[in-house]
Amino acid sequence: MKVALFIPCYIDQFYPQVGIATLQLLEKLGCDVSFPLEQSCCGQPMANSGFASLSKGCDINFVKNFSGFDYIVAPSGSCVLHIKEHLKAELHLEEVSRIRNNIYELSEFLTDVLKVKKLNARFPFKVGLHNSCHGQRGLHLSSMTETMLPAFSKPEQLLNMVKDIQLSNPKRNDECCGFGGTFCVFEEAVSVKMGKDRVEEHDANSVDYITGGDTSCLMHLEGILKRQGSKVKIIHIAEILNSSL
Amino acid sequence: MSARENILNAIATNQPSLVPLPVIERNAVIDYEDRYAQFKTVLESIGGKVKLIQNLTELKKQFIADKASGNFVINAVADLGELDNQVASMQASDMEKVEKTYIKATLGVAENGAVWVYESQMQNRLLPFICQHLIIVIDKKDIVATMHQAYESIDVAKEGFGAFIAGPSKTADIEQSLVIGAHGARSATVYVVE
Amino acid sequence: MKTTHSKLAEKFIADEPRTDWHDETLWFVREKRDKAAHGLPEWEQLREWASQIKNHTLSNLSDYLKEFEEKAKANGIIVHWAENGAEHNKIIHGIIQRHKIQKIVKSKSMLTEECHLNEYLQQYNIEVVDTDLGERIVQFRKEPPSHIVLPAIHLKKEDVSATFHEHLGTEKGNNDPQYLTEAARQHLRDKFVQSELAITGVNFAVAETGGFVVCTNEGNADMGAHTAAIHIACMGFEKIIPKAEHLGVFLRLLARSATGQPITTYSSHFQKPRPGQEMHIVIVDNGRSKQLSREDFRNSLKCIRCAACFNTCPVYRRSGGHSYHTAVAGPIGSILNPNLDMKANADLPFASTLCGSCTNVCPVKINIHEQLWKWRQVIAAEGYTDATKKIGMNAMAFLFSKPSLYRFAGKWGRWMMRIFPFVTNNKLNIWYKQREMPESPKESFRDWYLKNGKINRN
Numbered sequence: 014m015k016v017a018l019f020i021p022c023y024i025d026q027f028y029p030q031v032g033i034a035t036l037q038l039l040e041k042l043g044c045d046v047s048f049p050l051e052q053s054c055c056g057q058p059m060a061n062s063g064f065a066s067l068s069k070g071c072d073i074n075f076v077k078n079f080s081g082f083d084y085i086v087a088p089s090g091s092c093v094l095h096i097k098e099h100l101k102a103e104l105h106l107e108e109v110s111r112i113r114n115n116i117y118e119l120s121e122f123l124t125d126v127l128k129v130k131k132l133n134a135r136f137p138f139k140v141g142l143h144n145s146c147h148g149q150r151g152l153h154l155s156s157m158t159e160t161m162l163p164a165f166s167k168p169e170q171l172l173n174m175v176k177d178i179q180l181s182n183p184k185r186n187d188e189c190c191g192f193g194g195t196f197c198v199f200e201e202a203v204s205v206k207m208g209k210d211r212v213e214e215h216d217a218n219s220v221d222y223i224t225g226g227d228t229s230c231l232m233h234l235e236g237i238l239k240r241q242g243s244k245v246k247i248i249h250i251a252e253i254l255n256s257s258l
Numbered sequence: 259m260s261a262r263e264n265i266l267n268a269i270a271t272n273q274p275s276l277v278p279l280p281v282i283e284r285n286a287v288i289d290y291e292d293r294y295a296q297f298k299t300v301l302e303s304i305g306g307k308v309k310l311i312q313n314l315t316e317l318k319k320q321f322i323a324d325k326a327s328g329n330f331v332i333n334a335v336a337d338l339g340e341l342d343n344q345v346a347s348m349q350a351s352d353m354e355k356v357e358k359t360y361i362k363a364t365l366g367v368a369e370n371g372a373v374w375v376y377e378s379q380m381q382n383r384l385l386p387f388i389c390q391h392l393i394i395v396i397d398k399k400d401i402v403a404t405m406h407q408a409y410e411s412i413d414v415a416k417e418g419f420g421a422f423i424a425g426p427s428k429t430a431d432i433e434q435s436l437v438i439g440a441h442g443a444r445s446a447t448v449y450v451v452e
Numbered sequence: 453m454k455t456t457h458s459k460l461a462e463k464f465i466a467d468e469p470r471t472d473w474h475d476e477t478l479w480f481v482r483e484k485r486d487k488a489a490h491g492l493p494e495w496e497q498l499r500e501w502a503s504q505i506k507n508h509t510l511s512n513l514s515d516y517l518k519e520f521e522e523k524a525k526a527n528g529i530i531v532h533w534a535e536n537g538a539e540h541n542k543i544i545h546g547i548i549q550r551h552k553i554q555k556i557v558k559s560k561s562m563l564t565e566e567c568h569l570n571e572y573l574q575q576y577n578i579e580v581v582d583t584d585l586g587e588r589i590v591q592f593r594k595e596p597p598s599h600i601v602l603p604a605i606h607l608k609k610e611d612v613s614a615t616f617h618e619h620l621g622t623e624k625g626n627n628d629p630q631y632l633t634e635a636a637r638q639h640l641r642d643k644f645v646q647s648e649l650a651i652t653g654v655n656f657a658v659a660e661t662g663g664f665v666v667c668t669n670e671g672n673a674d675m676g677a678h679t680a681a682i683h684i685a686c687m688g689f690e691k692i693i694p695k696a697e698h699l700g701v702f703l704r705l706l707a708r709s710a711t712g713q714p715i716t717t718y719s720s721h722f723q724k725p726r727p728g729q730e731m732h733i734v735i736v737d738n739g740r741s742k743q744l745s746r747e748d749f750r751n752s753l754k755c756i757r758c759a760a761c762f763n764t765c766p767v768y769r770r771s772g773g774h775s776y777h778t779a780v781a782g783p784i785g786s787i788l789n790p791n792l793d794m795k796a797n798a799d800l801p802f803a804s805t806l807c808g809s810c811t812n813v814c815p816v817k818i819n820i821h822e823q824l825w826k827w828r829q830v831i832a833a834e835g836y837t838d839a840t841k842k843i844g845m846n847a848m849a850f851l852f853s854k855p856s857l858y859r860f861a862g863k864w865g866r867w868m869m870r871i872f873p874f875v876t877n878n879k880l881n882i883w884y885k886q887r888e889m890p891e892s893p894k895e896s897f898r899d900w901y902l903k904n905g906k907i908n909r910n
Contacts, residue, residue, distance in 0.1 A: 048898075146808055146809075150808035161493075236886075414658070
């Protein structure tokens with residue numbers, strides 16, 4: 014199984030440990046992983062700001078880097094969703110449709126493709142899970158409180174395989190954290206207020222860590238936690254699933 | 259061209275190509291083992307009162323007592339006693355003083371505690387809204403499961419007006435605190451006759 | 453400077469306890485909605501039916517409107533057509549003048565808010581009394597409603613108490629909602645009894661019967677319409693549905709989605725005027741046929757104005773209805789208003805994180821968050837975004853399309869942040885105002901991979 018690793022730009026630059034954990038985890042689980050070296054950004058920041066027309070260069074670069082693999086896996090629901098919904102390249106229609114179908118967020122790749130039933134991981138901490146909207150509502154990684162359908166959660170399914178972890182859910186289990194891409198600066202006041210409210214609910218559960226599948230949300234929450242001088246840390250789900258403390 | 263033509267032309271030009279209406283499958287919709295129990299539970303949860311009675315004897319006694327009390331009571335239920343037909347031509351300024359009204363409803367809806375009342379059952383359209391207290395009589399056999407069955411049983415075009423009424427008037431416009439008795443009736447009691 | 457959602461939201465949030473209260477109160481309504489929806493095993497099926505009925509209706513709209521008009525006329529209702537808000541207001545003004553009307557009551561109609569009817573009539577010294585309790589409160593305060601179902605949800609009982617003390621002479625400092633509601637009941641009963649003309653909205657108009665349905669909890673639409681000698685019902689043309697049996701689907705969804713009630717207290721079916729009464733319907737376009745022409749956005753015309761998308765929206769809950777500076781706020785407003793005035797409302801599709809909760813609660817399955825995304829593209833293409841944003845996006849697009857340049861910039865940026873943190877941790881950096889910057893690592897993932905990737909694989 015040839016798997017291409019897609020490491021979104023802000024993870025590459027600011028959270029290399031998330032990329033490392035993802036790579037190691039996939040290799041532990043027996044995947045033949047390549048990291049296409051000329052990758053950059055999926056183009057989402059432009060597209061979500063109304064400039065999808067400017068993401069052509071990103072799209073073409075993405076197709077160049079990620080054609081010809083069985084699967085593409087990324088530790089970010091948001092970037093995966095963007096590729097699934099908006100990747101375009103007129104001259105490479107076949108590759109585009111293949112990429113759109115073969116790209117997976119890490120946790121759904123583990124539960125749905127690799128069908129992981131157990132993990133050799135241990136994480137003896139109290140952890141709160143943040144459900145990122147694009148992963149949850151966009152990629153259907155877990156059921157949503159708005160819909161009247163049976164409950165499930167792919168990230169929770171995986172976290173429950175980790176030894177000694179104490180998982181807790183915040184009161185509003187799937188409320189948005191307020192990151193929202195460029196929303197976080199163009200609507201700074203609302204964005205921060207939303208983030209503070211998320212942090213508060215996790216605080217109420219006295220968690221050691223807040224985890225999730227989207228580093229962008231976690232980066233936003235981390236910024237707030239640090240400003241508050243909080244002891245609560247953020248950690249990407251890949252790091253927990255890969256941990257062997 | 260008139261506004262009518264302009265609007266209709268713009269719509270005709272811009273509307274998408276025809277898609278079919280869905281079939282509303284009746285067996286895909288909830289039913290209740292005990293429709294009366296459901297009706298009662300729901301109506302009481304929205305501020306209404308429900309009383310199951312074997313026949314109209316008890317209610318007649320209450321009605322006679324109400325009439326004798328000197329309060330302005332209007333009767334629109336033939337089985338209870340003389341109808342107050344004069345209300346049909348009454349003005350709002352007079353009806354404002356109506357303390358209590360007795361009306362008959364066509365059916366009740368188990369899923370939401372509403373009853374359907376035709377204009378002819380109200381005597382005057384304004385009556386069930388302007389009275390302070392509303393008494394509604396329905397037959398137990400006329401409680402249907404959902405709104406789908408309700409619309410099958412009634413004909414909304416038969417009379418000039420009709421309404422589903424579910425409990426007393428209410429508002430939560432001040433801090434979401436529920437207050438019963440906004441502009442319409444302050445109380446609504448449904449007598450369900452076995 | 454132009455009023456934007458973000459500026460108004462910032463002002464709203466400055467009072468944080470009040471913001472928390474607003475958020476909690478609306479979340480409570482959302483939870484009531486969830487509970488009501490859970491009560492029906494067929495909930496998702498009902499949404500699907502409602503969506504399909506509306507899709508069908510939009511695809512045959514001109515015929516249904518003609519059918520409705522014909523039947524309504526046969527029922528003795530006078531039908532008017534208005535291409536825009538101004539025409540709508542003129543039609544109503546004309547009726548008022550013809551009958552020399554002094555006393556007017558109005559129940560809730562978002563359409564009349566959209567057309568600014570009250571302000572229009574005020575120019576002619578005609579006073580309209582809003583009779584929905586929430587609307588009466590904001591009318592006294594000379595504010596617009598902040599929510600289409602709960603018009604005064606931005607106010608606390610202390611505010612209402614002060615307003616009623618001023619306008620109705622209620623006891624100073626008595627904040628009891630029961631007491632305040634009773635005062636409004638007495639005050640408005642007088643207005644109803646004296647009213648000569650009643651204006652209402654329309655929740656559903658039925659093509660097959662020529663009748664229409666108005667839903668309220670308070671009974672104010674009925675108190676007005678059954679008292680006044682003239683009743684004018686105002687409707688956007690998208691309120692039409694094909695048959696009476698379809699009301700079953702929509703009335704099951706409307707109140708449950710809006711407030712979590714199984715049904716509104718009153719669902720009044722108007723078919724004919726009562727003897728001696730004059731009944732009018734004003735059918736309004738005001739941009740709707742334009743929206744119908746926009747393939748990506750026509751779906752928004754399915755809206756039944758339940759406001760479920762308001763209550764679930766994490767942005768709306770924390771920024772308040774007035775921050776949307778339009779008659780219809782919230783997520784649905786953000787996809788309707790750019791159609792009415794793209795320039796003035798260019799900020800609204802950006803007042804969302806695109807979390808998608810709105811789409812999930814919508815009883816008629818409008819893909820609200822996808823339309824927000826699409827409006828962003830239209831607004832950028834039409835040149836209505838900030839110049840700075842455009843420059844930034846162009847720079848970003850250029851950078852990301854050149855991997856080596858991106859890597860250079862990334863490395864340089866990380867280096868700068870480590871050596872000179874004040875470069876980014878300053879007042880010009882909006883992120884930093886209330887959040888710390890992420891720590892900048894020495895090497896990127898790619899750098900690490902080039903060094904360790906191979907070892908890792910062995």
